[in-house]
Amino acid sequence: MQQTTSLAQQPARAGGPPPQAPAPTQAAPDPKSRQRAVWASCDYGVIGVTLQIVGEQLCEAIDLRAGERVLDVAAGNGNASLAAARRFARVTATDYVEGLLDGARRRAGAEGLALECQIADAEALPFEDGSFDVSVSTFGVMFAPDQQQAAREMLRVTRPAGRIGLANWTPEGFIGELLRTIGRRVPAAAGQPAPVLWGTPARIAELFGSEAAEIRMERRQFMFRYASPEHWMDQFRTYYGPLRKAFETLDAQGPQARQALQSDLLELLERANRGGARSLVVPGEYLEVVLRKR
Secondary structure, three states, X not given: OOOXXXXXXXXXXXXXXXXXXXXXXOOOOOHHHHXXXXXXXXXXXXXXXXXXXXXXXXXXXXXXXXXXXEEEOOOOOOHHHHHHXXXXXXXXXXXXXXXXXXXXXXXXXXXXXOOEEEEOEOOEOOOOOOOEEEEEEEOOHHHOOOHHHHHHHHHHHEEEEEEEEEEEEOOXXXXXHHHHHHHHHOOOOOOOOOHHHHHOHHHHHHHHHHHEEEEEEEEEEEEEEEOOHHHHHHHHHHHOHHHHHHHHHHHOOOHHHHHHHHHHHHHHHHHHOOOOOOOEEEEEEEEEEEEEEO
16 A cells, blocks of 8 residues: 655654745736736826726616616716716716726716715626616627626516627727737637627627527727827826736836837827827727616
8 A cells, every 4th residue: 555644744854954835836817806906007097097988888878867866887987977977878988997987986076966886896796686677788798708697697687678788899899809819829718718709699699699589789880089100109008007017017027128019009090090190080980788687
């Protein structure tokens, strides 16, 4: 029979200290913790406010009514939340980054709008079943690591016959191209589904179809408007978490690696630009989704 001897039982080497147990290895952060750190690493609200028109359009698409209970999932700094509050809905904005919700609170206060803000994980919403007439998310819930669970949670907290409204970047659009360009230089974590799958009708049907009485989808364009490709680069490199993190990752590889990504991005911007030589206007396609729950 084979006998196993623990380190504590092993005799010390002659003339030397007793053997030491190996140092415990530190567990790698889970995908959600890594993602939270990325979005908390900078003031995304600087970019987020430029997308306000999408929240306004979504509230019109879902035919929002005054007095309805509205939940904004992964609300960021509150674009859809504020749009709903301007229509006299009773709005709760949720996000797992406190700093982003602080921005939503400040914006609501500046406009004199009633807005409740609550820290919450899109995959484990702290609300009872059927608590809301309407649930919305603009370019937010699509980044949840567990897509199926995030969709289940939105369905769960929305009442029967309630509505869910989404705005999700498409794989074919500018943000889809941007994420692929970054991914060629800094590969995404293995096993994580692409966020832009939420921008495809097939994925929406998979996530929501069994619980939906009706789903309407329309491709729309948001226009990114900046002074130049370099101006866009400065803003996104500073305030867009995924791009900021990509450049930080490449820092360890030296200036050539950083320059290669920057060149790739500037080429993408020049190719997509519709604004001519004196400005930058880039169409960003997204899928607008409005569904009614059974």
